Amino acid sequence: MQTASLHRYHALNRRRVLLVAAMLAVALLAVVADLMTGPAGLPLAETLGALTGWGEVARSADVIVWQVRLPVALMALLVGAALALAGAEMQTVLENPLAEPFTLGVSASAALGAATAIVLGLSLPGLPAVWSVSANAFLFALGALALLQLMGRLRGGGPEVLILCGIALNFTAGAFLSLLQFVASADALQQLVFWTMGSLAAASWPGVTVLAVVLAVTAPFSLKAAWQLTALRLGEEQARSFGVDVVRLRRWSLLRVSLLAASAVSMVGVIGFVGLAGPHIARMLLGEDHRFFLPGSLLTGAVVMSLASLVSKTVVPGVLLPVGLVTSLIGLPIFFSLILRRRGR
Amino acid sequence: MKGLRIEGLIVSYGRRRVVEGLDLPPLMPGEIAVLAGPNAAGKSTLLKGIAGLLPTRGRVIFGDRDLAALSSGDRAQTLGFMPQTLPSGAALSVLESVIAARSASGEGAGADHAAMAVLERLGIGALALEPLDRLSGGQRQMVGLAQALVRDPALLLLDEPTSALDMARQVRLLSEVRRVAAEGRVVLAVLHDLALAAQWADRIAVLHKGRLHSFGTPAEVVTPAMLAEVYGVEARVERCSRGRLMVLIDGETV
Structure with missing residues (x-):
C-alpha cells in the first residue's frame, strides 16, 4: 500500500517534469511560428536557416529574422514568462487567486509613469530619450509595489490589506492618468493611448537583454523558495508552524514580483490577463507543488504571449494589433471555457 | 528538566491581551495534558502563543530551552502544531501537503517516505493521492495531525483535534495521540468535550477569562x-x- 502510493506519486512527478519540458518545447515552437509570420511570410526552412546560420539564406530573410522579428518574438516570450511568474508568486503570497500585477495597480502605475514621460516630458537626467518612457514606467511600477510592501508592514497589515491597497492604487493611478490625458496634446495623447494598449512594436535587443537578465536573476530564487511557497498554500499559520518565516518569504517574494512586473510592463505597456491566466492554467495542469507550478506558470505565460503576438499579426492582414488587446479579447474567452469545463467535471 | 513549563505568559491579539500572565506547572513527556474552559477563555490563544504563532511575553520553557526565544525554523524542529481547520483551495494532494510540511524548513531528503509513513500510521494511507479539497472535515483533521507529526516533534500542540470527527474517529485519533505521547512526547490539546478530556487526559488545565483556574488530574479538576x-x-x-x-x-x- 505504502509503496504503491509512493510509486504513483513519483510517477505523477515524472509526468509533471515531462509536461514542463513539453511546455518549453511548445514555447520554442511558438517563437518559431511567430518568426515565420509577418507582412513578408518566411518559410520554415529559411527562418531556421537565418536563426542557425546553416545553409544558404537570403540577406533579406536574415535581416527580417534578426533585426525585426526576433526581438519582438523574444520580448513576447519574456514578457509572458515574467508576468505569469510574477502572478503565480503574487497569488501564493497574497493568498488570493485574483492577485496579479494588473489587478493590483502595478500596470496602472507603470502607465502613469509612462504618461509623465510622454505628456510632461519628464525623464531621468542623463538617460537617452528613447529610454525615458520605459524608465519612468519602471520607476512608477516599482514605486507602486514598494508602497504596497510598506502598507503590508503597517500594524495589522496582511494579505487582505495589501490587496485592498493594490485596488485603491489601481484607481488612484487611473485617475491621475486620466488627468494627464486631459491636459495632453493630441500627439502625446495618441502615443499614450497606444502605450496603454500594450505593444510589442517597440521591442529592441537592449530591452530583451534587460528583461532576460531580470528573469535569470529572479527565477532561481523563486524556485529556491518553492517548498516554502507550497507550505504557504496550507495557510499562513500552518506555514509558520512548519518553520517558514512568512514575513520574510512574503517580503522577498514581492521584491522579485516587483522587479519582474515593473521591467515587463515598462517594456511593452499594459498587458492584462497573462499574469492571471498563466498561473491558473499551470495550476490546472500541474497542481500547486511549486517546484512544478512556478516553472509551469512561467512557461504557460511565455506560450500564451507568443501566441498572442502571432495572432496580433495575423488576425487583420497587414495590421499589427496592440498585443494587450489580443491577450484580453481572445485570451479571456479561452480562459473562461477552460475554467468552466474544469468546474463541470 | 524535561517537559514543558510556562512562566508568566502573556498572549495578545493585536492590543488585546487574551492570556494574562499565565503559569502552568510542568507537563511531562508521556503525558497528555488538556486545555479546557468555556468559549473565549483563551485556550486556542494560549496554544498559539506556545506555538509561537502569536506575539507573547513571558517564558515557554521546553527541556532547557526558551521556545519563545528560538527562530521559527528551530522552533519547528521541536514542536508540531495541529490547527482546528485546514484552509481550502490549495491544489495539493494529501501526500504533497504532508511532504511540504516537512520540506518547508530543514532537510527535504526522505520527506516522501516519512510523509507516507505518517499517513499509514494514522490509517489514512489510502487518501495519500486525494486532493485536499475533496476531503471531509474529519479527514482534513487527520491530515492536519499528519502535518504536525511528520517532523517528529518532541512537543505536540493540538487545537481542538476532534471537533469534526465522528465517535469512532475521535477514539482512533486520541488512541494515536496516546501512542505518540507514550513515545516520550509532551502533548497539549485543546478539547471542548470535558467527558472526552476526562477520559484521555493525564492532566487538565482549566482556563477561565485568560487565567488558569485549576490544574490537576481529571478527578481533581472536574x-x-x-x-x-x-x-x-x-x-x-x-x-x-x-x-x-x-x-x-x-x-x-x-
Missing part, C-alpha cells in the same frame, strides 16, 4: 464546583462502572 464557577452550569460528576468520570448537566446555575 468537579461540580468548577463546573458551576467556570461554565455556569449545575452539574453532577459521576463515576461509571469502569471508573470513568461522567459529567451530567442538570441546568444553568441561577
